[in-house]
C-alpha cells in the first residue's frame with residue numbers, strides 16, 4: 002500500500018471542499034441555528050477535508066416547515082407529470098455533467114475505491130433518476146365496481162386516486178451516499194412528495210453538491226431540503242417530527258428500531274432498508290470459478306461495507322477446499338490503498354471507530370475458534386485500512402456468523418447434506434433476510450431453494466439485487482417495504498377512494 006501518490010483532485014473539487022457548507026432549506030443555503038458543525042475526515046488519511054454545519058432540532062423544524070409549505074402550496078404537485086419528469090431528467094443530466102467532481106468527493110468522503118465502487122456511484126444515481134423520471138406520467142388509480150344502493154337509479158361511480166403521502170423524512174447511511182440519495186429522492190419526487198433528506202454525519206458532501214444541482218434543475222424551493230447532522234439530535238428529531246408524514250430509512254437494524262419508536266407518535270408511515278447476513282450457497286456442480294469470483298467481489302465490495310455482502314458462505318464439502326483457497330487467493334490479490342488510486346480494490350473503512358468495531362469481530366472469530374485463512378490485520382500508518390479477511394470452520398453460534406459486520410470479513414462453513422430443507426434451514430438461521438444466492442446447474446435445487454429461502458432477493462448463479470426495475474428490500478429484520486421498481490412508488494403514495502352518487 003502506498004500513500005505517496007498525492008491524490009488527484011480537480012480544481013472544482015478543491016473549490017467545493019473550501020466552501021462554507023451550510024444547510025439547504027427552502028431553496029437557500031442557511032446557517033445552522035444549532036451552531037454545531039461536523040469535521041468531515043478523509044478516511045484514507047484521517048485528515049480533515051471540510052467543515053459542515055450540523056442541523057439541530059430547531060433546524061429540523063425549519064426544514065420540515067419548508068417542506069410542508071412546499072407541499073401545501075403545491076409548486077411540485079401542481080406541475081404536470083411531464084414537467085416533473087423533465088426536471089428529474091434534467092437533474093440526472095446535471096449529475097452526469099458533474100460526474101468528475103461528484104466521484105472525487107464521494108471517494109474522498111467515504112474512502113470507496115474508484116474501481117469498482119467510485120466509478121459506479123454517479124452512473125448508478127443517474128440511472129435511478131432517469132428511471133424515476135418516467136414515472137410521474139404513469140401513476141394512476143382504478144375504476145371499481147360498485148353495487149346499486151336500494152332506491153338508487155344507478156350505482157355510484159367509484160374510483161381511486163394515488164396521492165403523494167406528503168412530507169417525507171429520508172435518513173441515509175454513509176456507505177454509498179449519492180446513490181442512496183437518488184434512490185430515495187427518485188420515488189418521492191416522482192410521486193409529488195416533498196422531502197427533508199438527512200445524510201450521515203460522516204459523509205454529507207456529495208448530497209450538498211446535489212443540492213446545487215436540484216436548484217439548477219428547477220426543483221422548486223422547499224421541495225427538497227438537505228440537512229446534514231448527527232443521528233442524535235437531527236435524525237431522531239426528523240423521525241419523531243409530528244409534521245412529517247413518512248420516514249424512509251436506510252441503515253442499521255438497531256437504529257431502524259429507534260426510528261420505528263420515534264415514528265409512533267403521529268403514526269407516520271415507515272419504510273426501512275436495514276442490514277443483511279447474506280447466505281451464498283455453493284453446490285458441487287456449480288461453475289466454481291464464477292462462484293469464487295462473485296463471492297469475493299460481493300464480500301469485499303466497498304470494503305464489505307455493503308448490506309448485500311456475501312457474508313455467510315455455505316459450501317458443499319466436495320468443493321470446500323478449492324473454494325476456500327480460491328476466495329482467500331482473491332482476497333490476497335486485492336490491492337489495498339487510497340480510493341483515488343485506480344489500482345486500489347480495497348480502500349479504507351469509513352472511520353476509526355468502525356475499523357475498531359470490525360477488528361473486534363476479527364478477534365472474536367479467532368477467539369471463538371474459527372480458522373482465519375487470510376487477512377484481518379489492521380495496517381499501520383494513517384487512514385483506516387485493514388486486510389480483507391476470510392474465515393473458515395465457522396458455525397452458527399459465532400458472533401461473526403450471527404451479527405452483521407459491515408466490513409471486509411467473510412465466513413465459510415461446509416455442508417455435506419443433500420437435504421434441501423436442511424440447507425434452507427441453515428440459510429434461514431439468521432435474524433436477517435435481505436439477499437441470498439444459490440450456485441448450481443441443477444434447476445430442481447435452484448428453484449426449491451429460491452422458494453424456501455426467506456430473503457427479499459434470491460439469486461441463482463448471481464448474488465445481489467437485480468436491476469433497479471426489480472423490487473429490493475428485506476424479509477425479517479432486514480426491513481420493511483421495497484425500494485426500486487414499481488413497488489418503491491407505493492411507499493410514497495396514499496390511495497384515496499372517491500365515491501360519486503349521480504342518480
Ligand code: NAD
Nearest residue numbers: 173174200201231232236237252253256274275276277308
Ligand atoms: P446507522 O444506522 O448508524 O446510521 C444510518 C443513518 O441513521 C445515519 O444518517 C445516522 O446519522 C442516522 N441515525 C443514527 N442514529 C439515529 C437515530 N437515533 N435516529 C435517527 N437517525 C439516526 O447505520 P450506518 O452504520 O451508518 O450504516 C450501516 C448499516 O446500514 C448497516 O447495518 C447496513 O446493513 C445498513 N445498510 C442497509 C442497506 C439496505 O439497503 N438495506 C444499504 C446500506 C446500508
